[in-house]
Amino acid sequence: MYKILLRQDLVPNIHLFKVAAPVVAKKAQPGQFVVIRIDEKGERIPLTIADWDKKEGSVTIVFMEVGTTTHRLALVEAGDFITDFIGPLGLPTHIDKLGSVVCVAGGFAVATIMPIARAMKEKGNKVISIMGARNKNLIFWEDELRSVSNQLIVTTDDGSYGRKGLVTEPLKELLEGSERIDRVIAIGPSVMMKFCALTTEPFGVKTIVSLNPIMVDGTGMCGCCRVSVGGATKFACVDGPDFDGHQVDWDLLFARQRIYIDEEKRSFEQWQSQDGVSS
Amino acid sequence: MPKLNLNREPMPRQAPKLRGKNFNEVALGYSAEQALAEASRCIQCPKRPCMDGCPVEVDIPDFIKAIRDGDMPEAVRILKSKNSLPGICGRVCPQESQCEAACSLAKKEAPIAIGRLERYVADWERANRQSIDSPVVPPTPTGKRVAVVGSGPASLTAAADLVKLGHGVTLFEALHVAGGVLMYGIPEFRLPKDIVQTEVDYVTSLGVELQLDSVVGKVMTIDELLNNGYHAVFLGTGAGLPMFLNIPGENLNGIYSANEFLTRVNLMKAYRFPEYDTPVKVGRKVAVIGGGNVAMDSARCALRLGAEEVYIVYRRSEVELPARREEVENAMEEGIYFKLLTNPKQMLGNEQNWVVGMECFKMELGEPDASGRRRPITIPGSEFIIDVDVVIVALGTTPNPLIAQTTPSLETTRRGTVVADEATGKTVKDKVWAGGDIVTGAATVISAMGAGRRAATSIDEYLRGQ
Ligand SMILES: Cc1cc2nc3c(=O)[nH]c(=O)nc-3n(C[C@H](O)[C@H](O)[C@H](O)COP(=O)(O)OP(=O)(O)OC[C@H]3O[C@@H](n4cnc5c(N)ncnc54)[C@H](O)[C@@H]3O)c2cc1C
Ligand SMILES: Cc1cc2nc3c(=O)[nH]c(=O)nc-3n(C[C@H](O)[C@H](O)[C@H](O)COP(=O)(O)OP(=O)(O)OC[C@H]3O[C@@H](n4cnc5c(N)ncnc54)[C@H](O)[C@@H]3O)c2cc1C
Ligand code: FES
Numbered sequence: 135m136y137k138i139l140l141r142q143d144l145v146p147n148i149h150l151f152k153v154a155a156p157v158v159a160k161k162a163q164p165g166q167f168v169v170i171r172i173d174e175k176g177e178r179i180p181l182t183i184a185d186w187d188k189k190e191g192s193v194t195i196v197f198m199e200v201g202t203t204t205h206r207l208a209l210v211e212a213g214d215f216i217t218d219f220i221g222p223l224g225l226p227t228h229i230d231k232l233g234s235v236v237c238v239a240g241g242f243a244v245a246t247i248m249p250i251a252r253a254m255k256e257k258g259n260k261v262i263s264i265m266g267a268r269n270k271n272l273i274f275w276e277d278e279l280r281s282v283s284n285q286l287i288v289t290t291d292d293g294s295y296g297r298k299g300l301v302t303e304p305l306k307e308l309l310e311g312s313e314r315i316d317r318v319i320a321i322g323p324s325v326m327m328k329f330c331a332l333t334t335e336p337f338g339v340k341t342i343v344s345l346n347p348i349m350v351d352g353t354g355m356c357g358c359c360r361v362s363v364g365g366a367t368k369f370a371c372v373d374g375p376d377f378d379g380h381q382v383d384w385d386l387l388f389a390r391q392r393i394y395i396d397e398e399k400r401s402f403e404q405w406q407s408q409d410g411v412s413s
Numbered sequence: 414m415p416k417l418n419l420n421r422e423p424m425p426r427q428a429p430k431l432r433g434k435n436f437n438e439v440a441l442g443y444s445a446e447q448a449l450a451e452a453s454r455c456i457q458c459p460k461r462p463c464m465d466g467c468p469v470e471v472d473i474p475d476f477i478k479a480i481r482d483g484d485m486p487e488a489v490r491i492l493k494s495k496n497s498l499p500g501i502c503g504r505v506c507p508q509e510s511q512c513e514a515a516c517s518l519a520k521k522e523a524p525i526a527i528g529r530l531e532r533y534v535a536d537w538e539r540a541n542r543q544s545i546d547s548p549v550v551p552p553t554p555t556g557k558r559v560a561v562v563g564s565g566p567a568s569l570t571a572a573a574d575l576v577k578l579g580h581g582v583t584l585f586e587a588l589h590v591a592g593g594v595l596m597y598g599i600p601e602f603r604l605p606k607d608i609v610q611t612e613v614d615y616v617t618s619l620g621v622e623l624q625l626d627s628v629v630g631k632v633m634t635i636d637e638l639l640n641n642g643y644h645a646v647f648l649g650t651g652a653g654l655p656m657f658l659n660i661p662g663e664n665l666n667g668i669y670s671a672n673e674f675l676t677r678v679n680l681m682k683a684y685r686f687p688e689y690d691t692p693v694k695v696g697r698k699v700a701v702i703g704g705g706n707v708a709m710d711s712a713r714c715a716l717r718l719g720a721e722e723v724y725i726v727y728r729r730s731e732v733e734l735p736a737r738r739e740e741v742e743n744a745m746e747e748g749i750y751f752k753l754l755t756n757p758k759q760m761l762g763n764e765q766n767w768v769v770g771m772e773c774f775k776m777e778l779g780e781p782d783a784s785g786r787r788r789p790i791t792i793p794g795s796e797f798i799i800d801v802d803v804v805i806v807a808l809g810t811t812p813n814p815l816i817a818q819t820t821p822s823l824e825t826t827r828r829g830t831v832v833a834d835e836a837t838g839k840t841v842k843d844k845v846w847a848g849g850d851i852v853t854g855a856a857t858v859i860s861a862m863g864a865g866r867r868a869a870t871s872i873d874e875y876l877r878g879q
Pocket of ligand 1: 177205349
């Protein structure tokens with residue numbers, strides 16, 4: 135059992151948990167993830183490691199409510215326990231001195247890109263971060279991300295805060311600008327990552343994306359997470375989750391993310407009618 | 414000399430139509446009368462050929478004699494002194510090619526049903542555990558600690574043996590439950606999970622510490638274990654990496670590895686979705702590619718989940734099916750269709766990326782190949798399409814490379830298996846032993862247990878010599 139040491143509601147539907155998991159904290163690196171299970175009947179779901187504290191023995195995760203598991207997770211309070219917390223899984227993000235690195239984060243991924251931006255900055259890179267949200271109410275960790283970036287650009291889809299528009303617009307301007315960009319790292323919803331990769335491709339700037347296919351074990355044992363990269367089948371949980379965005383077969387990823395759309399709906403409706411707390 | 418009784422007691426089973434709709438155990442087990450009748454058939458021949466057929470050398474004639482004499486506690490004692498997981502082996506061992514093949518009555522095509530008797534004894538013990546006084550003399554602690562990685566039959570056996578010898582043992586398991594393939598692979602209707610859990614609980618009751626959710630290679634490496642107080646390491650991490658066909662269309666929605674399908678169904682209990690929250694696609698027409706136990710289990714799970722038509726697609730003919738004969742017969746009785754001498758060429762999908770068909774070649778058999786079985790040859794121009802909406806690929810598994818990648822100086826073969834001495838399980842790396850599927854590639858429960866036992870003996874010798 136793993137204890138929730140701290141809970142923060144970053145925005146109404148995105149929450150942060152600090153979880154007591156000393157062995158995971160000891161080994162965690164930027165870009166890795168954990169697989170969690172709330173209780174005996176729960177599903178195993180992957181969540182990125184947003185932060186860790188070796189001394190305290192804690193690992194921080196940030197998640198957005200989308201379906202049954204994440205809604206149920208949002209009912210867990212500090213002091214409560216969850217059954218399983220397995221990690222650190224996946225390969226860490228490749229951190230190196232590259233020059234200028236643009237970190238693009240959409241939605242909850244502002245949290246997950248933090249350790250990467252921080253590590254890139256510590257390596258001596260110039261870090262330019264772009265964070266995007268649908269509207270002002272969904273913005274969080276602006277100051278945190280700014281503190282590990284040389285420059286921060288904020289966008290909202292509706293213009294209620296920062297720049298109006300999508301993250302790809304400032305990204306394109308940066309690529310067109312006079313400054314040389316050596317690496318782009320884009321993390322967020324799959325569509326956003328795809329469009330970031332499409333934006334950078336004509337400029338030939340290597341773009342790393344963190345793929346989020348459906349997973350079960352997260353250790354290479356099932357093949358549920360298979361993705362196609364550069365024409366080859368890869369298991370995202372062990373060969374990734376980071377991949378070269380220009381090589382990813384995005385349509386395959388989108389299709390495979392939808393395998394259980396009917397079941398997810400059924401599960402959510404059943405949960406809402408039985409245990410769900412209507413808010 | 415009394416006349417030979419050549420009437421093998423049949424195993425009572427759930428009716429095929431009934432069992433095809435539930436996940437309850439198919440084979441129901443002998444009654445006391447049946448067990449006695451079957452045990453009485455044993456002629457107690459002096460040569461004891463059955464024991465040579467048993468990878469862990471159970472004193473088979475002795476435990477059968479104890480059943481016949483009505484001394485069940487003695488039968489339990491004899492059986493468990495060589496086999497710590499009899500309830501499991503009695504259910505899943507391929508007795509037909511081991512002990513029963515060697516039985517003197519096998520020549521008359523009526524070998525003693527050793528597996529069924531073994532199961533009977535184990536089930537009796539489970540039901541009467543309180544009534545037998547097993548004087549557990551706590552061993553003298555040696556002060557040595559062994560890390561056992563994985564918790565399948567190889568590791569469970571090694572851990573139990575080592576702890577009984579007085580060593581401190583920690584089991585590290587990647588998944589959230591212990592038991593390995595016995596838990597996540599072999600379905601409930603063939604091996605009830607509470608039986609596996611009882612065996613795991615027995616091992617922990619001996620004093621073995623169990624750490625679940627621990628992916629060795631990620632949370633710690635083998636070298637870190639050795640540098641952090643463990644005097645030896647046993648690797649029993651199995652062969653958990655699924656193979657695919659590498660044909661076009663294999664990543665379409667609806668195409669599973671058998672590992673994924675079985676994990677969803679058995680480990681995550683998708684057959685009880687949405688009460689258990691992990692879903693699985695059932696499909697109306699399901700094709701399972703392969704002919705081994707894993708393929709049979711996948712097909713029979715799909716049937717029980719409600720698929721209308723389930724096919725086994727296998728490239729050789731019926732005699733070459735590697736699955737246990739009993740399970741092939743069970744599958745056939747339940748209404749699984751066998752498309753033999755058939756090999757997939759490509760998977761066909763619709764606009765939503767869902768699999769809708771499987772294009773296959775017809776095959777014929779040529780000369781025997783390296784495996785001794787006749788080699789399947791593609792018949793050119795024989796392509797035809799099978800309509801499917803779920804495909805399960807059960808082509809076999811190889812060891813997960815994680816341990817090898819994070820453990821320098823561990824020798825592996827081209828197939829990804831770890832090289833270890835057959836008699837002792839010792840790897841080329843200092844203080845590290847290995848056994849089970851990680852060394853042999855996908856094999857059997859009993860061979861994994863045998864390897865775990867031999868390694869435990871060798872580890873004990875090493876630790877005492879230190
Ligand atoms: C490597 C990785 C890291 C991730 N990191 C984060 C994170 O830090 N924060 C966060 O909020 N989300 C993260 N996700 C996504 C998160 O796992 C899903 O949102 C979650 O599983 C949804 O579960 P649900 O039951 O709430 O919703 P559901 O209704 O079950 O599913 C909603 C959608 O989420 C996806 N999904 C469902 N089940 C799984 C599963 N077992 N594995 C992966 N995706 C699934 C599917 O595409 C599905 O359509 C990550 C995913 C991956 C693969
Ligand atoms: C569907 C199916 C049906 C079968 N039917 C039969 C049958 O009828 N009869 C028979 O004799 N055999 C059968 N087998 C084969 C038999 O189950 C295996 O040969 C046997 O379980 C191998 O035992 P093992 O201890 O080597 O490994 P496994 O049982 O594979 O256990 C290995 C364990 O190690 C864990 N692990 C892996 N990597 C790590 C890591 N890095 N860190 C920590 N833990 C890790 C795994 O999660 C797993 O729990 C079947 C196999 C399958 C898949
Ligand atoms: S999630 Fe099972 S192999 Fe990647």
